[in-house]
Amino acid sequence: MKVTIVGAGHVGLVTGACLAEVGNDVICVDNDKQKIEQIDAGVMPIYEPGLPELVGKNMKKGALRVTTSMEEGVNHALVIFIAVGTPPKTDGEADLSYIEMVAREVALHMDGYRVISEKSTVPVKTGEWVDRTIRLNNRHKVEFDVVSNPEFLREGAAIFDFMYPDRIVVGSGSDRAAEIMRELYQPIIERNFPGCNVLLDEVGPVPLLVTDVKSAELIKHASNSFLATKISFINAVANVCELSGADITLVAKGIGLDHRIGKSFLHAGAGYGGSCFPKDVAAFKKISGDLGYDFRLLEEVSRINQAQRELVVSKIKKTLWIVREKTIGVLGLSFKPDTDDMREAPAVDVIKALQAEGAKIKAYDPQAIPEAEELLQGVEFCKDAYEVACDADTLLFMTEWEEFRTLDLARVKEAMNYPIILDARNMLDPNAVRAQGFEYVGMGRH
Ligand SMILES: NC(=O)c1ccc[n+]([C@@H]2O[C@H](COP(=O)([O-])OP(=O)(O)OC[C@H]3O[C@@H](n4cnc5c(N)ncnc54)[C@H](O)[C@@H]3O)[C@@H](O)[C@H]2O)c1
Incomplete structure (x- = not known):
């Protein structure tokens, strides 16, 4: 055809x-x-x-x-x-x-x-x-x-x-x-x-x-909004886990084994980004409102998502106390792995907020650095994770690129100023990281 x-x-x-x-x-x-x-x-x-x-x-x-x-x-x-x-x-x-x-x-x-x-x-x-x-x-x-x-x-x-x-x-x-x-x-x-x-x-x-045309249009907005809701839901549960001493990875597993819920999109972390979820949730809320339905659930989904980015910044502050003049090494910039797409990437908000607190930022991403250079000023972009770790006071994992799972943590620790890891994607094994002598901070887990 x-x-x-x-x-x-x-x-x-x-x-x-x-x-x-x-x-x-x-x-x-x-x-x-x-x-x-x-x-x-x-x-x-x-x-x-x-x-x-x-x-x-x-x-x-x-x-x-x-x-x-x-x-x-x-x-x-x-x-x-x-x-x-x-x-x-x-x-x-x-x-x-x-x-x-x-x-x-x-x-x-x-x-x-x-x-x-x-x-x-x-x-x-x-x-x-x-x-x-x-x-x-x-x-x-x-x-x-x-x-x-x-x-x-x-x-x-x-x-x-x-x-x-x-x-x-x-x-x-x-x-x-x-x-x-x-x-x-x-x-x-x-x-x-x-x-x-x-x-x-x-x-x-x-x-x-x-289907008819309108139903097909709505299927797309409703699908993306539902997936975003799942992410915000699990992030909200992660916050309750953190306050209560429970572990979100175990809780998510327990929830996801119910076939009515399913395992996917129950991964707590820094929240969703990209060119689709943030805009589609907002657009679905807006069109619903214009049609006469106040879809407040979606407002809360967006609010929780934004709060996760702020939570990452506050965790860094909690760990370092004074952020001014400290060097934060950021691993991963794209909104998710296997893409160079930086649209609405949580890393951008987090880095800007840390810079506003006076932090120095070093960063590496396997694909997204050219895109990131357009969006971020004053960041020292590095050639790999080990260069980022060099003299860093905290290493912040923002995107779950596969290559970050297999880092030589002994080499990373050797290069850093303080051995602190903030895993904003819950992508590392806390026990393995701690066994290497790091202080490990995750999202809703201990
Ligand atoms: N990116 C995704 O993962 C994804 C997934 C599903 C749906 N969508 C939707 O698909 C649409 C496109 O998204 P995208 O990510 O591919 O966007 P994009 O920005 O990557 O691509 C859009 C392209 O359209 C071109 N364009 C704009 N105006 C044009 C015109 N008048 N004539 C010819 N070309 C023109 C732009 O130059 C650009 O190359 C959006 O509505 C998005 O929500 C995106």
């Missing part, structure tokens, strides 16, 4: 590469000329494991092309995905101006029937606006359908998540468009693409949930 993806970012480029990989003829359009030139030259604009290989392979085959021309993209495809950003405004509302701009441009160039698929995360009822915008600008008066096809991929595991999703959601008011979307996803649904490493007979097809 001929497919165009507008927006070649984290979601758009992965979607484009994966749909090309399963047999489609794909063009990715982006209005960032530099980004398009980079991708064309084989340089990925983001760090995502497996992406350079997948993009390279499919560009070489001619199954994937990139361009800045909307006209080329719109003329090419039967299905046009909108995968541009939907960033938050100051009041939490999603800024849909990029979506509107793309809808207008698509409408101007359409010369035949098209399915326009919302891939970006948007508030409920955006589909109605996209539909109206296209109708108003539909120069050639062609038929079209707007569908919602929310994306659930996780950065760092994006290709796997796209190829082996838990479900595919398509919101459509038209049988014709729903059928086209089903056909597009057929190889993924039926586990029938080159290199697929599961068997249909063993795991069954990927569930395809076809």
